[in-house]
Amino acid sequence: MDFFNRTGKMALGSRLRLLTSKVTEDAAKIYELYNVDFSPKWFPVFFILSEDGEKTISEIAEQIGHSQPSVTKIVKEMAAAGLIENNLESKDKRRNVVDLTEKGVKISHQIIKVQCADIDLAIDGMISEANHNLWEALAEWEFLLEQKSLLKRVQEQKKLRESKDVKIVPYEAKYQSAFRSLNEEWISNYFEMEEADYKALDNPEEYILNKGGKIFVALYKDEPLGVCALIKMNDPEYDYEMAKMAVSPKAQGKSLGSLLGNAVIDSAKELGASKLYLESNTVLKPAINLYHKLGFEKITGRQTPYQRCNIQMELKLKD
Incomplete structure (x- = not known):
């Protein structure tokens, strides 16, 4: 259709719904062809009961991938049509189950043994005419979406596109206010500013740069929206x-945090550092997750000048 050629893959859901509508419309007519008074939406529940026998609502829902309320509604409709008995006592008398009635069992022979065989052959014919096997493709797509949802995949593409508008640049004096305000914002939101914060944020040249450290600034569309420092340590175990x-x-x-973190790590390697140290707080879950992704591991037993610190981590840069 020209419409889908114009929209492209954006309308995948609409195209699948249209295809489903066509198939479902024909399915209803196919039941009429075989003189079976049956709704196509009943088939998954009907099939499970005809193959496996009595089941609970939750068991059916789990097997066919429907919600329990959806299955409950279908069962009520099928019970009204005389195909299912509802709220039966199971053989072990510990559960309420549903099962096919005599009418349902009779119809199952017509549907499962005769009608389904004709449908399978008809679909096999379509597959042989097509360039692509839709049935196998559906199984592949179901597997891929189970591994990672379409939403997650779009989020990743959005992040990748937006990250291309990010530039990591060295600190300049004009970024001092951003360096201070960005840090003060998150610290004040969760904790209280401490003496060590004021020293580094008010005088980054004196307390960071002039001592052999570096500061990186993340510009998003030329606006400074992220910062991170590599601070030289006077410590026998850690360089930075x-x-x-x-x-x-x-x-x-x-991806500003990830880009900044990698810039700091690359800089530490260039300076010959063997290990990189950091301090944080576990309440900052996104930050802790980022540090783990960057390769940092938790350590214990070190003193800290910060009251808010409750986790310390290190990254080994050399074996």
Whole structure:
């Protein structure tokens, strides 16, 4: 159809619904062809009962991938048509189950043994005429969407596209206010500013850059919306610390944190660091998840100047 050629893959759902509508419309007529008073939407429930016998509503729902309310509604409709007996006592008398009536069993022979065989052959004929096997493709798509939803895939593409508008640049004096405000925003939101914060944020040149450290700024469409520092440590075990990472809430989801973290790690490697250290708080779950993705692992037993710190981590840069 020209409409779908114009919309492209954006209208995948609409195209699938249209195809489903065509198939379902024909399915209703096929039941009429075989003189069976039957609704196509009943078939999944009907098939399970005809093959397996009595089942609970929840068991049926799990097997056919429907919700329990959906199955309950279908069962009521089928019971009204005389095909199903509802609220039966199971053989072990511990559960309420549903099962086919004599009428349902009789119709199952017509549908499952005769009608389904004709339909299978008709569909096999279509598959042989087509360039692509739709039945196998559906199984592949179901598997792929089970592994990762379409929503998740679109989110990843959105993040990738937006990350292309991000530039990581070295710190300049003009970014001092952004360096301070971005950090002060998240610290004040969760904790209280401490003396060590004021020293580093008010005088980054003196307390970070002049001591051999670096600061990186993430520009999104040329606006400074993320920062992170690589601080030189006077410590026999660690050369540098990753610190003062902050990303504006309006830029979250655009990979600024990941890009900043990787810039700091790459810089530490270039400076010959063997290990990288950081301090954080477990209430900052997105940040902790990011650090894990970057390769940091939890350590214990070190002193910290920050009251808010309840987790310490390290990243080994050399074997």
